[in-house]
Amino acid sequence: MSRRKKSHQSHGSAQRPRFWGKHAVAAALDNPDRRVLKAWATREAAGFMQFPPEVPVTMADVTDLARLVPGDAPHQGVVIEVEPLEEIWLADLLAEAEERATLLVLDQVTDPHNVGAILRSAAAFGAIGIVTQDRHSPPEGGALAKAASGALERVPWARVVNLARALEEIAEAGFWRIGLAGEASTDLKEALGPKRVALVLGAEGPGMRSNTREHCDALAKLPISDAVESLNVSNAAAVALYAATVAN
Structure with missing residues (x-):
């Protein structure tokens, strides 16, 4: 019986995820805490990515790179395989918080594109990090890293x-915990006040679980018009982060 030839079309794994796209790859290469195991790139992309000498680079054409990533992922001529970042402990994250600080807590937000976009907004508005439940959040991966546009390497992510x-x-x-809920009677602007704020967001559809709501100091809504029922969770996070930044 002949042994099936091992496919070279694997898209990576949770233990060895693959990232693609210029911003995600450049940020990973610039992060001293990130171990990059290998890389594939077109000659054009390899010319400006500045791969360290210890990272083995395979020259490839666009068609070959497309086989290394899922579907029509926009690899932009470069793919890398990495090790996940070391675990960050919540206690350490909180210990480093300054007098004014904003933290994001995600309750079972599982879409990697949403989590990546939230990381990007967290970086843009200076949040000290995000907190997710370990079993109900996406692992580090290419789609998440691409959506984060480099923020995966910069924003601390504590899994609990x-x-x-x-x-x-x-x-x-010392954080004031505000859960975002569309049916809340209080606007987010009114709920803000303390210098340390934890913004809690639930998954699209079900929202926050009841036990999560019970562990919030206040529930608040974003003052959106009646033209839409709700915002995408990543958009809601961006608006909430902006509001918290202005308030502080």
Whole structure:
């Protein structure tokens, strides 16, 4: 019986994810905490990516690169395989928070594009990090890194086993926990005030779980018009981060 030839079309794994796109790859290469295992690139892309000498680079054409990533992923001529970043502990993240700080807590937001976009907004508005439940959040991966546009390498991401317990720890560190809920009677602007704020967002559709709501100090809504029912969770996070930044 002949042995099936191993496919070279693997798109990476949770232990060895693949990133693509110029911004995601450049940020990974610039991050001293990120170990890049290997790279594939067109000659044009390799000319400006500045790969360290210890990273083995395989020259490839656009068609070959397309086989290394899922579907029609926009690789922009470069793909790398990396090791996931080392785990960040919530206690360490909170210990480094300054007097004025904004933290994002995501309750079972599982779409990697949304989490990536949220990381990008967190970087843009100076959030100290994001917190997610370990089992109900996406792993590091190409789609997430591409959506984050480099922010995956810059924004601390603490994964926890129990989100309710994490929210208790966040409160003990002096953070005012505001859960975003469309049916809340209070606008976010009115709920803001304390210098340390944790913005809690639930998944699209179900929103925050009841136990998560019970561990918030206040529930608030974004003042959107009646023309739309709700915002995408990543858009809501960006608006909420802006509001918190202005308030502080």
